[in-house]
Amino acid sequence: MSLFLSQKVPIVFVPGLFGSMNDQIIPGTGDWSFGLARTAYEPFVRMLENMGYRLNEQLFVAFYDWRQPVGLSAEQFLVPVIQWAKQKTGSPYVNLVCHSMGGLVARSYVQGDAYQNDVDQLLVFATPNAGSPISYCYWAGGKLPRSVHAKRNVVEIYMNVYLAYLEHGRPFKRVQAIQKHFPSLLDLVPAADYGDYLLEKKNGVESFVPYSSMVVRNEYVDLLNRTMGIIYDRNIRVTVVAGVGHETIHYLRTVPSLSPTKWVDGRVVGSINSKAGDGSVMAKSVFALEGDKYYVEASHLDVLYKSEPLLWQLLG
Template sequence: MDYPIIFIPGLFGSLGDDVIKGTGNFSFGLAERVYRPFIEILNSMGYEEGINLFISYYDWKKPVLEATEKYLSPTIEKVKRKTGMSKVILIGHSLGGLLARSYIEYFSPSSVDKLIMIGTPNLGSIDAYYFWSGGKLPYPKVEENLLYNGLKIAFIIYYHLFLKINYIEVLRDKFPVTKDLLPSYGYGNYLLYKKGETKKEIPIEDMTISNSFLNGMEKNPISRDNLFIISGKGVYTNQKFIVDKNNKEKIKWADGKPNNVYKTTYGDGTVTTVSTLGNLCKNNITLEGNHIDILYKSKDYLSHILCKDINEKIERQEVEKIYVIFGHNCRKINVRTPNLNEVSSESINITDSRVQAVNLSFNRFWIMAAGNKNLEIDLDIEPIKRVKPQIYMAIIDKEGAKFEFNPLKNKI
């Protein structure tokens, strides 16, 4: 039976009013560059958006089960009604795979013909410990893929600058999904400490924090017959932390503050290969590539699973440099590349395909420009009356991220 596909993007892959007020209806937002090439791969197999291909956007800040109930479950029911089919095929990337897995586990397994998970942290990720326990996310290089790196950094800047979300209690309240991404018991011990000249493990069961969501799913494994997993390898990925057990606070770093990390090349830069595979099934493949590249490299395996030929070659532009720009108290911003791109509350006129923009409010804009290493941009700012405009910029390349606050103060 030729069932319709529902694609579920990962963390930061949905944008709309539920994620950031004022951004309108759900879409990929500035993650369009990340996910559109993958949608085009499905298009090349004969899947057409709105006909037999659908996208389940969601508020990725919410706990997985809450997001599954509020967003994915209704989407599946709508697709079944629209297509007249009794089942759907779910493809989830990263966090999206956990939503799909939780739907089968807790909602309606009979509604799913196949589940395909790509880069999903089925056993969790230790990077979530860094955020949940310490309220921190390393800025310079949090992703190997520059587009995804730029996207993450942009959201971090937005919540830090405009919503003033700095305190760990507020971070945990606003991003409860992070707790669902902590390593599960199945991951094993991931914190070590020095005792004399030796290193000892802290038993995961004895830690003050735990992932009740993943631990619960591990007790009731889903059917493996129609489950397919795509993982990545070849990119250095955080595997274990060495912590200072004496550097504890009442709320932060209750199990110790990381001061070093063990990395493995059996991972995609975000999730270890072992975590993605999760001992869930034999229907799996491990591809060389980072967390985003394995999406595109999975095309032949997807073609095999879906029994669909790929009818055209999808070309993907390499990205070597990204500008992330937030403008505040601006009536209008002209983004000058070789072309002139105008961003204002009245209209957004983009003439360079390398530039994307979102109007966050009547005087606040989010702009991303992505291109090769020679990409250079300049800005002309029109302020609102006599209020001084503020510009926040991050320039990201393979060396990391450079942050500039009000970099155009001498040009305004």
């Protein structure tokens, strides 16, 4: 692959967490759309159209059920859209442009056994390739404690909307409900390549909880990262873009949990933040994926727009 082609290679855009919505996910929301994320993604689609990619002709959106494990999303939702794009355009290849969780869905396909040798470029923006501590808070504790982050971030806003839906009209134990109805969240917690991230305080002394000893581990992304070389063996060009300059959770401060089912690796009571991230994902997590790497001074959503010159260079 990586050939010079006389016409544009079609784009398949894979949105991030909460960037796909339909009646299957929340009844009454209609056919597939960007849902709550439309204000971020619809302008991005228009930007790609201004580059010469007409929607559903050279530009295709791979909506998916983000509640499900990323491997299932790749198999059930991404693969059919890639096939549609190739059939519609006659191109043997597509370029995958992915935001946030969408990058993990794309990686699941290009690194998997079902891969059809049909991806020329993989462009990932703000993807937590080694996970994000925010996700530990929701998976293990059902919430982002107020003591953790001074500013609301996009994950927190969308998560609260979805949890309000889960709570509506039914008995609700938040942690159990999240783990039952939202199993993909485990694919977003920090993986081994993130490094130890829980600081536990015991007897007045703080020390890191070793990832290897934790109950909550991101075994799926650990597998993706161990087998990352498959992408390069398949001659896929990889571009990785991270946003920086926005206060982002780097480490979580914890104390021992008293519950056998909640905060199992430590109850979160605070955080250590860094501006080496986009407000939701640390740059070091994005760059856990090898490829051509770029920093952009941007928030988690704005990284798409701030990367327009790069997109022109790679796809224009």
